[in-house]
Amino acid sequence: MNSRVTGSFIVLGLFVFLAGVFYLETFIPLARWSDAVGGSRPFTMLGDGWFDVAIWWFKFIALIVINLPIIALIIVGFRSLPLGLKAIVARQSMISTPYAWLLVFFLVPFGIVLKISFSDIALAIPPYVPTLKDGLWTMLSGLDLENYAFIGAGAVFASFAVIVISAIMFQIIYPRVRKALIPDARYGVFDSAAAALTTLAVALVNVALIVAALALLFPVLRAFVDIPDFLYFAAYLSSLKIALISTFFTLLIGYPIAYAMARAAEHWRPTLLMLVILPFWTSFLIRVYAWIGILSTEGYLNQFLLGIGVIGEPLTILNTNIAVYIGIVYTYLPFMVLPIYAALERMDDSLVEAAEDLGCSTFSAFWLITAPLSKPGVIAGCFLVFIPTLGEFVIPSLLGGSNSIMIGKVLWEEFFNNRDWPVASSVAVILLLILIIPIVLFQRNQQNEREMDG
Amino acid sequence: MAQPNPNVIFAPWDDPAQKPLIQFKNVTKRFGDFTAIDNLTLDIYAQEFFALLGPSGCGKTTLMRMLGGFETPTEGQIFLDGVDIVPVPPNERPVNMMFQSYALFPHLTVWENIAFGLKRSDMPKDQIGDRVEKMLKLTQLGKFAKRKPHQISGGQRQRVALARSLAKAPKLLLLDEPLGALDKKLRNETQFELMDIQESTGTTFVIVTHDQEEAMTVASRVAVMVDGQLAQVATPDQIYEAPRTTYVADFIGDVNLIAGKSSPVDGGMDVHWDDNQPAIHVTTDSPLSARTACHFAIRPEKVSISAEKPDAVNVMKGKIIDIAYLGNISTYHVEIAAGVIFKAQATNNRRLSRRTYTWEDEVYLSWTDTAGVVLTE
Amino acid sequence: MRRFSWFNATSLTFGFAFLYLPMLILIIYSFNESRLVTVWAGFSTQWYGELFQNEAFLDAAWVTIKVAFWSSTLATILGTMAAYIMVRAGRFRGRGLFSGMIYAPLVMPEVITGLSLLLFFIAIDVNRGILTIVLAHTTFAMCYVSVVVTSRLVTFDKSLEEAALDLGCTPFDAFRSVTLPIIMPAVVSGWLLAFTLSLDDLVIATFTSGPSSTTLPIKIFSAVRLGVTPEINALSTIMILIVTVGVITASLISRGATIKAKADERKAEQG
Structure with missing residues (x-):
């Protein structure tokens, strides 16, 4: 192996490292220590005063120095891997970097939104209950659909159902019925429009019936039917x-x-x-x-x-x-x-x-x-x-x-x-x-x- | 063909003492349900110019890409100089490839393209320059060294690709449709250049092509592939003169094929193909047993055409229904029985106006008893 | 030759007038002497002077540029990797989820992205500031970068990479010395796109910023809510001019390159 490869890996390592440095900042003790020095604003890394800037660069260089042996270890370890394994490790790390990023900053946050949407408002910090601090089970059992009933989600769900059902009917059932009834007649835009309206009407009636039946059978769901806030x-x-x-x-x-x-x-x-x-x-x-x-x-x-x-x-x-x-x-x-x-x-x-x-x-x-x-x-x-x-x-x-x-x-x-x-x-x-x-x-x-x- | 010494016939495949450079042993490659290579065994010898010939989708490119290291066989082994190269990645194989698209790096000059592989080998820096100059000279590209690939013509690009893949002096050079992108005239010139370069460098060449003429011109041996299997591996003249199957006969050049039944006779055999027509006589050492289904195959240029009935072993009477005038030769389509068309070729050594027969004329076709072959597959 | 009728000329004229008149008016009135923005009272550059005196705007601009620089750089690295994976890695576990996550932020309303990231940062107890804006912008900008780079990679001749491997490159070396230089224009335009998106973003920045890290769009938004002011007109003019110069330069360079390439090809054909 030539020196270019090693050089490339150091460059790659630095890039990944640069990406990670902001994140590490949050967690490692060095950052906490520097917060104490830097004052009350922990994330003014690129702050305004020369002192903040100096502190930031100090932290930055310190982080690199601390991590250099780790990077070197990773590189040496990688290079000593057998050929097949090397390819697998390289491929996996290539895949996992953006993957992990998206999991952490896209999927997990959305999961949190979903969880909070089932919580109740409270005068607390953060302003909702239950949280994980109450214990996992309490948290899970404390979740409910109250907010959804409040914002009229029932109506949205029902409209959603109407659209989906009528689309299915129009796409799948209507062509078959048409073929069965009048096999070789020609169809224009007006036939299709009439069919679309019919399917929509049928879906609407069906969904309304289902909603009424559900509300009658399960009183809990009644909150969804009468929209509290229009x-x-x-x-x-x-x-x-x-x-x-x-x-x-x-x-x-x-x-x-x-x-x-x-x-x-x-x-x-x-x-x-x-x-x-x-x-x-x-x-x-x-x-x-x-x-x-x-x-x-x-x-x-x-x-x-x-x-x-x-x-x-x-x-x-x-x-x-x-x-x-x-x-x-x-x-x-x-x-x-x-x-x-x-x-x-x-x-x-x-x-x-x-x-x-x-x-x-x-x-x-x-x-x-x-x-x-x-x-x-x-x-x-x-x-x-x-x-x-x-x-x-x-x-x-x-x-x-x-x-x-x-x-x-x-x-x-x-x-x-x-x-x-x-x-x-x-x-x-x-x-x-x-x-x-x-x-x-x-x-x-x-x-x-x-x-x-x- | 491309022999190192014209006095000795170059035929290592006939010499059991020779060790092959490349050995495919029961190699199978599947892509999902599709079998691209089907249990294939093949030996290729050092300094050969070996052509893989076949229609698209026959597996020839897959076979070559397995040598390059871009595909791994599903089953079987591939040896290069006795070493199993299946687990070796492409960058560690002593094999180089010339790609169909040439794959010249557009951001590098001709010089840098040729030096690309050398810079990644253990060659000392000062020798790289000499080697590149040598390659530029070999391919007559000296004055284009500083140009980028898009600043040179198609033929020059092809030569850069060749120079680049030869620069590392590989044991084996793979050429994937190397002349496919050139026009016909340039292609013919380049074929001879390729042969010269192969001869002067002594490198083993494996070429993939769908152009049978090209394969016949350049190769010392040709492998005809069909559906992932080898239909025939032989020298070009053997492939042409003694095809093993009707497929090979039909794929290489033009051929007349007639289905019939055999009957052994003295000094050979007869092929009966129509109850109302005379049987075709063929001289052979190994006649088929009686009433075996077979095909009689004969090349159009071996069939003579005449207005009067000639004195020959095989004579057929027929009517000209089409004439294809190709300048130097003409091909006559002659109907010898209802729905059976025979093609015969004749050199146009007279002027057109003096031709003795034309459309709708009755003519006689004739050929000798050794002109055709009988095929059973 | 395509026919170019009066109808086409009219629709182009009106279309471009519609696109450009509002900005033109903005630019003209930024040189208005009067504080009453709708009344023309003579030419003056005083609002530019006042703009450069306004420390709050300058601070916000500086924060915005820092955020845009870091987030677009990170987004370019991650987005290029993501694009390379999508085009080249073939099948791997969770590919469906990955492609979903790559494309979802493109159609996700900004309010949802902003809200979810804010709730996430609060949940893991990170103080909001430049860091959190950078993380948020990186996340949505990397998806745009990956779209730009993907569209270049799919037209990239795979045999170039194979040729590099064939000539002795390791896969990483092949990426660095062949793939990357060739897709560089796409990577650069991905970076520029990410930079612009970050400069421009109001909603996500509002959710993820802290009290000490106001970006320029946040500043403009809160000023604009109270109505039109000549300082904002001046600021807008500067931003429009920067973008215009940038885009025109870029397109002139790329057109020059195209013309040169065509000329080269003609020359090559003639020998």
């Missing part, structure tokens, strides 16, 4: 409504832009693409902020409209849902334009020419050829706007004011203003549940597209 359910519905409407408008504005970009001369396209991507790199917050000045009562838009005499008195746009729609369309527009542009750009020009050669008008060529071929891009774009919009917080709180209610905002207020961690946690869980359906559909769309590509 605020939460209204928040889910209003989030859905806002997300749907703004996705629609984003598509309406984004499609012509993407289409025009794909039609533009070849040497123009990279520039146009850059112009669409540029806002994506600029701060989200600033882009939302820019609209406050425009939409407010004395804002630029009202000044302009009053100036040219279109309106007599200023419009109230800021702090309404309209402002939220504008904000969402504006900030998420690149997410809609890019996938549609990608789909249109990939399309062969000669397809449209062939359609026109075969007698289509420009419009019907677009409708019959271009539109269907850009469908995967349109679907991807819609999901890319719809999914993050559902949990949006910044836009409704800056542009919507107190008038617009969205789940993300409710969660935030529940946590920071009401200090009700258990309810905030259960809202988070429900939000995730609502997101599952669009995410699964999105994944399927992406998968289909990949398969079509080859």
